[in-house]
Amino acid sequence: MRVFSSAKTSDNSERVVLERVSAVAEALPRLPRADCVLLDLQLPDAVGLDGLARILAEAPTIAVVVLTGRQDDTAGIAAVGAGAQDYLAKDQVDGQLLLRALRYAWERGRAEQFEQRLLQHQLLMRENARLERGLLPSPLIEDPRLGLTVRYRPGRDGTLLGGDFYDAIEVPDGSVRLIIGDVSGHGPDEAALGVALRIAWRSVVLAGMPMSDVLDLVEKLLLVEAIQPLFATVCALTVAPDRRSLRMTLAGHPPPLLLDSPDGPRLLSENLGPPLGVTPGIERHELHVPLGRQWSLLLYTDGIFEGRTPDGRRHTGPERMHDIATRLLPERRDRDETLDRLIRTMDALHGGPLDDDIALALLTCDPAGERR
Structure with a gap:
């Protein structure tokens, strides 16, 4: 041999x-x-x-x-x-x-x-x-005036899902509930917890729970299901049936960017509360925001702006992302391409694909949709 x-x-x-x-x-x-x-x-x-x-x-x-x-x-x-x-x-x-x-x-x-x-x-x-299509949500919005465009990209090679999550539901009274969140940390445990929180949120919303109680129940699930101390940042909002106002609660999450408002582009950044899981049971405040007849609202997780510049000295930062989004979003009617361009631009500033998970949700209201 x-x-x-x-x-x-x-x-x-x-x-x-x-x-x-x-x-x-x-x-x-x-x-x-x-x-x-x-x-x-x-x-x-x-x-x-x-x-x-x-x-x-x-x-x-x-x-x-x-x-x-x-x-x-x-x-x-x-x-x-x-x-x-x-x-x-x-x-x-x-x-x-x-x-x-x-x-x-x-x-x-x-x-x-x-x-x-x-x-x-x-x-x-x-x-x-196939698995990702099953785990990511199918937003339930029927109002022709509203459009919801989403992007989701895990930040680590070979990962199916990250800890970011989002969902949107139009409830029987005509209002639209929307949530976007981010579980702290990276790994399969955090990804599984993110999916569990999204499903819990959808379940209690479909059950008709008032908005003030929904996040309390989601927080309780987080405390029960987390196998190690974890927290989650969340932005949860309800758009009124007439689409002229919204109510929003922030739990440690970056504020959404409102475009086409009467006062011009602005961040909805008041009444920022602690993340879920940090101070259980704390009273959370809602922000009431008036809206115009036509508007766009960008919700996102921090992975979109926490990339470092190629020299590694500083993060890209939310301000830079806001400036780019403010320039890109109004100029294009193709919302899918707009979000893709935003991600490509932030990748380029980072010097390559961003390291963290990314979730984006662009909710738009166009009264002309009623006549289509």
């Missing part, structure tokens, strides 16, 4: 290093540094396909070429079916054929590994997309 590895020499030619062993047990410790194995099916400690099975159990991705007896195609085909890359008859092997077979087996093994990783990645992406 022979174990091969290869390397490039100084003149860029290929150098093959051969280690000869007489038993599978001697080969197993050498497999991590090997590229290919030439395996005799008749060894002192392994007969037939037993040696192949032991080698592949120890090194599943290694290329193996088996040596069979004279004209024994049946054993060779069985070995290939069991995971070998190729087989050779002992009485038909010469130096060139052997080297070509080993090189072919090695390259074929590498190609199969790449295809397997690609397939696994594609399957994971499709599965993640």
Whole structure:
């Protein structure tokens, strides 16, 4: 039995290093540094396909070429079916054929590994997309005057969902409830808690709970479900049935940006209370905001502005994000493209994709929608 590895020499030619062993047990410790194995099916400690099975159990991705007896195609085909890359008859092997077979087996093994990783990645992406569609909400708004455009992007590679969450529901009296929030920390526990808080909020809103009680119940769930001390920032608001005013509660969350208001763009930043989970049971205050006939309201989580500039010296900051949003939002009627441009611009200021989770919700009111 022979174990091969290869390397490039100084003149860029290929150098093959051969280690000869007489038993599978001697080969197993050498497999991590090997590229290919030439395996005799008749060894002192392994007969037939037993040696192949032991080698592949120890090194599943290694290329193996088996040596069979004279004209024994049946054993060779069985070995290939069991995971070998190729087989050779002992009485038909010469130096060139052997080297070509080993090189072919090695390259074929590498190609199969790449295809397997690609397939696994594609399957994971499709599965993640299906799961994310199930976990992210479907806003329930029927009023043709209102438009809701959302964007959600986890901030860590390979993550399905982050700790940010949002939801929106039009209730029977015609008012619209909307929430956006951010669970402190990063990881699967925080993501799961964010989903739980969103579902809890939707459940109590659909049950007809008054706005003053909803956040208290959501906070109680946070305290029960969090497996470690965590808090969540939240912006919750109710738009009146006539769409000319809203009531809002902030719990440690960045204030939304109101556009097209009678007083021009402004932040709704009064009565900022502590995050959920910090001071349970505290009385929370509502801010009443009058609205014009046509308006846009941007809600967001802090991931959109907490990226650092490429030199790493300072955060981009909310003021810069507000200036960019104020310029972009009124100039485009394509709200999807507007939010995408906002994210791309903030990514560029960061010098690459932002590190943190991002959730954006753009709620617009256009009276012309009633006539469409």
